[in-house]
Amino acid sequence: MTAVLRTEGIKKAYGGVQALNGAGISVDEGTIAGLIGPNGSGKTTLFNVITGYDRADEGQVHFAGQVITNAAPDKVFAAGLGRTFQLTRIFPRLTVLENMLVAAQHKRQQRHTVRQRAMDLLEFVGIDRHAGLLAGSLSYGQRKLLELAYVLVADPAVILLDEPAGGVNPTLINLIADRIRELNSQGKTFLIVEHNMEFVMGLCSTITVLESGAAVVSGPPEMIRSDKRVLDAYLGADLEEEEPDE
Amino acid sequence: MTRDSRPWLVRAFLLVLLVAAAVAFPKVFTNPAVTNYGVLALIFVTVASAWNIFSGNSGYISLGHAVFFGSGAYAMGIAARDWNVQGTTVFALLPLAAVVGAVIAVVFGLIALRVRRHTFIVITIAVFFIFQLAAFNLRSLTGGSAGLNSPFLNWPSSGYNTPFYYIALAFAGATIAIAVAVRRSRFGLQLRAIRDDEDRARGLGVRAMRVKLTAFVLSGAITAMIGSIWFYYINQVEPQTGFDPLFDLLVVLMAFLGGYGSITGPVLGALIIEPGTLWLNTQPQFSGGYLSEILLGAVFLVIVLFVPRGIVPTGGEWITRLRTRGRPAVVPVAAGAATAGSAGGAAAASAASPAGATADAPPASRASKGGAR
Structure with missing residues (x-):
């Protein structure tokens, strides 16, 4: 599979705080990818950099064969990359x-x-x-x-969802997951930031874990569940205790 | 005739009645003192509507539209003086005022529209003072504090106001028509999206700067043209009248009183405020000591505190509330869950959930602020 969205060595600092420190992720075309990490690990900042809401200090964003680093949000959207926000933003x-x-x-x-x-x-x-x-x-x-x-x-080719299950009831979470799967089956690619582990593990084929602004590991959910670095950095005992979905 | 078509017929009838009354006004009231009220009210209907095309739709409150008004007046005065244009030929120079207003709006907008909210307002005020000072100091061009006189119009004094009344009426009608067209267009929708959340709109492909600048230029060009009409009507322009600090406060007051962002609101506001201030200034007990200005300030406070969204939207809300008393604001989705399978049910569940109820609260409070950015 080819990567439709790729970031390389993204760095972003706010004053003395290094929000992103060489973040590199890759999303294959036609997949549902997940991006997880502890609070403050840089997930939303990376979304903002990819979609033009924040400027990267260093690094590059590649989308569908073109470099879109620091392109304005309207240009990123016109290129075929849409996103939602952690706190829903409607008119x-x-x-x-x-x-x-x-x-x-x-x-x-x-x-x-x-x-x-x-x-x-x-x-x-x-x-x-x-x-x-x-x-x-x-x-x-x-x-x-x-x-x-x-x-x-x-009709964007890739959709970035920032905590789609955050603050909504379980029935609606299932509906959102169903709709994402349906759209994915029609060819849409997704990159999802989410704290709801059940949601992410059940939906995504590849998950990247961010810690302190850098990707520490990337792979299928089974691998993420058992990776010691992930367990140490973020998931801890809770995930070990969880039963697999299927 | 269907029930649905009735409101449109009523509206069309009221519109025809309003236009007929406006056309008949100078025929019925021939006293120049009365037609003067009509001319100036229509000039301010045009200005308030033009201001609203930009500020009402985008949420960017401009306190610098006097820049366009005064520049339009000065542009026409300077052109008529330097090119020796006399009589009714001066009206052929109106497009020049529009061009001057548009060019100033491009430069002004490229600077001011890079910032938002209070910073934008402060910049518009700063630009206004730059223009006023320039009008005072560029004496060879503007005539300094003495200002410029308009070319002589050889019209009979008894009916002098009447042609100006119809010119102002045509401008007011055209500006309202443009405001309606903007409101219904994709361009207008983009402006209103910018008003609600500019960054989100940009993330959905709206070229915010281009959209805002276009509206600003359109608004500035119209304001400059009506400024030049005002100049011919009152026969002169001076820095303190062409670039009057009270002008923008009046225009904003008109828009807020009637209903900021609506089509009819600024029109209604102008029809109340302008004749009101003119009348106050003719009253001996108000004309001295800035009492009329103090009264205007008090009116502004009352509006902001008690009718922040203006007469038209608030009145509309009251009527809707009366008509829909006892019915829920959002139709529960459960009844229509079959429409979209689990979707409807889920949405209904969400609507019924405490989280949903809590989340419904912020927009109401946001709306109550009148959209000030």
Whole structure:
């Protein structure tokens, strides 16, 4: 498999704090990859650097054969890389449908086609009944679904999800996992940051562990579960005690 | 006729009635003192609507639109003086005012739009003072503190205001039409997305700087054109009137009173505030000692404290609340769970969960701030 998204030696410091210290990850096309690590290990910072929200001090980001290091967020999105945020960010004073259409802006398609696609995606995540409501009136879980849907409307090749299961109830977590699997089966590539180990282990084919701004190990979930460095650095006894999902 | 088509018919009827009343106004009220109210009110309807195209949609509060207003007035005065343009031919110079306003907006915007919120407001004020000082000091160009006089218009004094009234009405109508078009366009949606969360909008492909700058230039060009009309109407421009610090406060007050960000709000605000201030200034008990300004400040405080979103949105909310009393704000998804299988059920579960209930609270409080950035 070829890597569709790759970072090399990314360094990023905020004042005296070295958030990323040579972080290198690789995401193969058509896979669901996970990115885990303790709080403060640099996961969200790496997302921000990849998507242009933060500038890298050093290193490179490669996406679909091009170097996109420090490209502006709109250019990264136009290149085919969409993302969601740890704390859901929607447009509260636009309607749910208008939220969808913001992301469809760069597509020069007929208005009707765009609206239809937006409605189809809202139906896909189960909130099409709320299309005419202000997005600010949605519940937190519904906002998570809306954020996933409006990233999809522009049909990005790779989607970065920052804690998609964070703060949502177990039923909704299962729904989100189902939708991710379904989209992946249609060819979408995912990179997921998540603290919910059950969610990550059950969904991802490859997991990279970050610690102190650098990748310490990368491999399939079974390997991550048993890697001593991971257990020492992050997972600890809890994971050892967990029963495998299948 | 369907039930759904009735509100549109009512709106269309009200619109026709409003236009007819506006057209008939100078025919009914022929007293120049009254038509003067009409001309200046329409000039400020145009300015407030133009301001709203940029600030109301994007959330960037500009306190520097007097830069465009004054520059439009000065551009026309300087061009008419230096090119010896007389009579009604001066109106052929209107596009020049638009170009001057647009060019200034590009330079102004490239500097100011790099920052947000309070910093943006401070920069707009700073740029405003630079222009006012330039108008005072570039004497050979602007006439210094004496200002410029407009070319003579050979119109009968009895009906002098009437042509200006219709010109201002045409500008107001065109600006409102542009505001509606912007509101309904992809461009307008991008602006409103920037207002809600600029960084998120950028992450969804919105070229924020380009969008903001385009709106700023459009708004500046319109304001400059109506500034040149104002100049011809009052026959002169001076630094303290062309670049008046109170101008931007008035425009912002108009937008906030009527409803910042809506189409009708700034129009309503201008129709209340401008005639109101004119009337106050004609009253002996208010005309001295800046009492009218103090009163305006008090009105601003009342609006910000009690009707922060303005008359139109707040009134609309009250009407909606009355009409939907007893119904939930968000339709529970459980009833329609079949639509999307587990999706609906999950969303319903989320909506019913305590987390969901908590998460619904912030937007209401955010909306109550009126979107100030």
